Amino acid sequence: MSTALFLIQLLNGLQLGVLLFLVAAGLTLVFGVMGFINLAHGVQYMVGAYLALAFTGLTGNFFAGLALGLLAALVLGLALEFLIFRHLYDRDHLDQVLATFGIILFLNEAARTIFGPTPLTLDPPEILSASIPLMDGLLYPVYRLALIAVGLLVALGLWLVVNHTRTGMLIRAGATNPDTVSALGVDIERLFLVVFGFGAMLAGLAGALAAPIFAVEPNMGDDLLITAFVVIIIGGIGSIRGAFIAALIVGLVDTLGRSLVTDLLRLFLDPSSANQIGPAIASMLVYILMAAVLFFRPTGLFPAKGAA
């Protein structure tokens, strides 16, 4: 593989990692702080993509569409928290899995009914639609670079909020020991609402940003959700730092794996069987990675709970 191709794969991996982080950040906080398994988090990603698409069509401007889409995603997240999730925090994990599974079924089907089953596309905004040469013979779309930059900026912002504000301190405390935080007189319900709304908005942002790159379709959140779960399990539940590092690892492993595994297998297998086994192993790579991490560290790389 040429250097240029490798660099493109590296950037694509980084881009996937950044998207995964945006989804995983909310997931790991909701999971860590509230002990709540939200399978419907992936749907927020799908909803974000559709909302951005719809509002861009309505306003004719990508950025206006993005802003309105984010706002709507936030409202939806808060509404779900208020109407349903709030009543499930002290239930066992099975009930949470079941209820959020029901929400997935509903929202996926609603998206299919409203927007149709065919994948839709959204054009990137005019000023970001060009490609720039990174090196000789390597053109890379500006939009994708912008996506990576936005993702990294959000990660930085999140790190600042979580580590250097009072709310962030409460979130960290909540992830480590929610009972004590509640006993100290913190309005845990409001904290939950904030964390939840924020997480839903981040997932919506990821979906909206991904809309110009990937096809927008009703089930787009399902696969991403599972990968995001892999991320937070590898990173350690409740840890933003873990989610960030694991998201980048998973993004890179998945993207590079898809192009490298087959080539690697060709070294010691005949081409036809390499072509057959390669893609299978590549799709399994992140799961193998997760199983391996859990084998050696049963609570992930940076477990937040039990740290104190």
Next chain:
Amino acid sequence: MTDAARDGADPEEATSAPPSVSALLGPPPRIAGNRLDWALGAVLLTILALLAIPGEALLGPYIAGLVMKAMILALAAISLDILIGQAGLVSLGHAAFIGLGAYVTGISLEEGLYDATTILALTVAASALFALVTGAISLRTSGVYFIMITLAFGQMLFFAASSLSQYGGDDGLTLWSTSELFGTGILQDDTGLFRVTLTALAGGWLFAGLLAGSRFGRVLRAAREAPIRTETLGFEIFRYRLAAYVIAGVIGGVAGFLLAHQAEFVSPAAAAWQRSGDLIIMVLIGGMGTRSGALLGALAFVALEEGLSLVLHEWRLIFGPLLVLLVLFARGGLVAALARLTHR
């Protein structure tokens, strides 16, 4: 909070004398009444058996196929309930075993192996091996991590099945002929397959019931309620749980074997994580810890799916909110509701 931490924080644990074995492994918890569980299952199976006598003549091929599919899913749900309801192990990768059984069957048939007993033996061996390896790794974790690692193994199998390009890949594999049982075509004939499926379901249901009442089942429940105490009493929890995982996996594999025969088609979708989610739904709407609940749950699930899709093409728009309402307002599932009715 880990189980260990919770056990350690239990003041009773520290001060009271260790409970005797019989106290700890006392009668099984009467979640919805053990007698009700047996009775409900017997009634359901009798109804299914009555349906099987006239077979297709009464039901018509479509409904008969639907009932068969429901029975196969019920068998898988019963096996999942051994994990969830007895051992307290929530697996989100149980559909992998259905997929594995279906693919072992499909590939055997495609390769010209038509003897049902051989295929079944291969299915059992493959499921047991897969369960043994993945179970041994998964059981190192607990709680949410267990849910996720079983999901991961399920996904691995899903992608492995999708990559079998000589056996259909993503599109799945149509089976042009199914297997012969002792040289007869009983598995190829719809009425015969209906009876075989019913027999397998009844067998699985009976087995799960005997398992729950046995010493093995009691140890599983004790390990779920108080792992440290059980361990202290000298039970190696890990082995019991692994054995339960293998048993459930093998039954799931057999369900896959039957599914391949019923659908005459195998595809990776049988192993998809959404299917594992469906199985959990079946166990929960029936009422977990009750094998008849899993049976009822699977029948209700298929009936709901089919009934709602008659009313509305986008039936998930109704089914999704229904699930949410069920969780919010009807705790304990259908069996608990039945128990409340019968106790009045």
